Amino acid sequence: MINIYVYGLDQFLVGDLSKEVTKNLAELMEVSEDDINFVAPNDMIFHKGVEQTSWRVIIEVKLPDAYTKIQNKIRDLLIHYVSQVAVHVEITFVYYFASEHYLQINQKYPLYLDEEEDMEEDIYSEEMKEGEGEDEIYTGDIFEGVLDNEDDPSKRGH
16 A cells, blocks of 8 residues: 655645546556555645745655665656645655555445545445434524513522
8 A cells, every 4th residue: 555645735736636646656656546545634834934835745655665666756756746736845755564554444335435426325324324304403482481581580590
């Protein structure tokens, strides 16, 4: 699994970046597109108190150590795309042993959603749906009788 964390870039731009880069990156790394994730933390970059977001983008690429041989090609590909939406790009590669990575997949569901799918109906079980629609909105006067009681001290709540 290759996880690419992009700090200091608008989350929607990271989504667009993921759409543009994933196929080329998968071909370069000789992996399935399903092995690549982009992560867009909700963050900003500061230097000496001045916001640097989209001016300076910091990327961490977390991947198995087998890819050290093509690190420069991965770097060049990412810089090519990211430099179209940011001024300065910093990339750090964080390698791990493949044996240190774990992924649990629920076989009932696809690994990823795509733009076409609406998984809401599939994800919620019937047990979760029980009781749906039973909550009703009160449309009455919640202050009914409150003003009437102000005139009569014996009916006040104190």
